[in-house]
Amino acid sequence: MDHFLYRDGALFAEDVPVSEIAASVGTPFYCYSTATLTRHFRLFDEALEPLDHLVCFAMKSNSNQAILKTLAELGAGMDVVSGGEYARAKAAGVPGDKIVFSGVGKTATEMRAALEGGIRQFNVESEPEMELLNAVALSMGVVAPVAIRINPDVDARTHAKIATGKSENKFGIPIARARKVYARAASLPGLEVTGIDVHIGSQLTELEPFEQAYKKVAELTEALRDEGHEIRRLDLGGGLGIPYTRSNEAPPLPSEYGDLIKRTLGHLGCEVEIEPGRLISGNAGIMVSAVIYVKNGEGRDFLIVDGAMNDLVRPSMYDAHHDIIPVKEPEPGTAQAPIDIVGPVCESGDTFAKQRHMPPLVSGDLVAFRSAGAYGAVMSSEYNSRPLIPEVLVNGDQFAVIRPRPTFDEMISRDNIPEWLL
Numbered sequence: 001m002d003h004f005l006y007r008d009g010a011l012f013a014e015d016v017p018v019s020e021i022a023a024s025v026g027t028p029f030y031c032y033s034t035a036t037l038t039r040h041f042r043l044f045d046e047a048l049e050p051l052d053h054l055v056c057f058a059m060k061s062n063s064n065q066a067i068l069k070t071l072a073e074l075g076a077g078m079d080v081v082s083g084g085e086y087a088r089a090k091a092a093g094v095p096g097d098k099i100v101f102s103g104v105g106k107t108a109t110e111m112r113a114a115l116e117g118g119i120r121q122f123n124v125e126s127e128p129e130m131e132l133l134n135a136v137a138l139s140m141g142v143v144a145p146v147a148i149r150i151n152p153d154v155d156a157r158t159h160a161k162i163a164t165g166k167s168e169n170k171f172g173i174p175i176a177r178a179r180k181v182y183a184r185a186a187s188l189p190g191l192e193v194t195g196i197d198v199h200i201g202s203q204l205t206e207l208e209p210f211e212q213a214y215k216k217v218a219e220l221t222e223a224l225r226d227e228g229h230e231i232r233r234l235d236l237g238g239g240l241g242i243p244y245t246r247s248n249e250a251p252p253l254p255s256e257y258g259d260l261i262k263r264t265l266g267h268l269g270c271e272v273e274i275e276p277g278r279l280i281s282g283n284a285g286i287m288v289s290a291v292i293y294v295k296n297g298e299g300r301d302f303l304i305v306d307g308a309m310n311d312l313v314r315p316s317m318y319d320a321h322h323d324i325i326p327v328k329e330p331e332p333g334t335a336q337a338p339i340d341i342v343g344p345v346c347e348s349g350d351t352f353a354k355q356r357h358m359p360p361l362v363s364g365d366l367v368a369f370r371s372a373g374a375y376g377a378v379m380s381s382e383y384n385s386r387p388l389i390p391e392v393l394v395n396g397d398q399f400a401v402i403r404p405r406p407t408f409d410e411m412i413s414r415d416n417i418p419e420w421l422l
């Protein structure tokens with residue numbers, strides 16, 4: 001459920017007409033709903049009751065300061081994957097002891113920054129990373145809290161580019177080697193092992209792969225405890241999928257996911273962390289774009305809009321489906337015709353949808369790309385020298401620009417001309 005609904009024939013973001021925001025900030029832009037973010041965060045938080053738990057928002061899905069602050073005020077922790085994300089989390093006021101640091105390629109500089117600023121735990125993904133972290137911590141005279149990410153070799157049954165839990169993926173330590181790696185970790189004085197971490201992929205639409213992975217985590221917890229390791233924390237990753245279309249079967253609910261966690265791992269008495277990104281921010285955002293032209297091609301028509309692949313790359317990168325709806329609600333019974341919805345970028349890949357059934361639209365009409373709050377703005381670029389588009393946050397009947405659109409001059413002035421060209 002989200003808070004982008006038609007009311008009196010027009011699309012609203014909570015209590016604000018989307019057309020009013022468009023008139024104020026221009027198109028294209030991203031628009032997020034506080035109520036939706038809040039609702040989704042709370043669903044997870046409640047789903048894990050009564051376990052001792054922390055919901056760490058995977059901020060790679062949306063890292064705007066205002067979004068992070070909104071979630072942090074609800075009690076969210078953050079899952080970060082770079083020095084930049086760590087800095088953003090801290091700037092939004094998230095305390096270090098609520099930040100987990102994931103990712104396969106942490107550098108010594110990133111480790112040092114997190115150890116200085118405070119960190120709940122590093123999710124260590126390889127033996128060389130473990131050795132480096134130990135050395136960095138020792139050089140600073142501190143002990144680094146770590147969970148070791150295991151790769152459970154489970155098929156997440158999702159898009160190949162976002163599956164992470166199979167042995168051929170670059171993530172984690174093969175579960176078969178876990179005991180050896182934990183033994184080594186226990187011998188390193190710069191590390192304090194707190195638990196186990198697992199994340200098998202993103203946009204999972206079934207619970208079964210989670211169940212397989214979590215059962216393996218439960219077995220490993222017991223095996224490691226038998227060997228004298230104090231496993232007190234389990235980080236179960238993110239990945240629960242969202243409905244991208246109104247028509248397809250809905251993925252499991254956070255409450256069902258929470259029940260699965262309690263069923264498979266509850267008996268271990270561990271503190272549980274999860275790292276959801278998409279389910280919190282995905283349907284809390286839309287991208288609003290205006291029709292530039294309706295072009296009649298040979299055998300097919302094109303709706304050319306002012307948003308493009310550089311603004312929302314998911315359709316060209318993953319063949320992802322986003323529902324695209326007119327901001328002015330069509331009259332009931334309006335005939336729909338198939339049309340290709342494309343952006344202005346000079347690539348055929350700049351196609352959002354092929355032969356999508358849409359009501360008649362004309363130049364200047366607004367359309368909203370739904371489910372664009374996760375992996376939308378964060379994956380955008382300035383390709384074709386199109387400045388990054390603004391982001392707007394709605395809260396009830398108020399809205400605020402949370403990232404303005406840069407001017408052409410601002411975009412250009414980031415480049416430097418070397419002396420020999422002056």
Ligand code: LLP
Pocket residue numbers: 058061079102103162199201202203204237238239240275276277278279314318374375
């Ligand atoms: N934790 C870790 C360690 C992750 O790698 C990810 C996502 C998450 C949590 C959050 O997963 P989520 O709950 O959002 O599914 N750009 C792609 C998605 C990439 C996901 C990468 N890792 C897309 O647009 O579909």
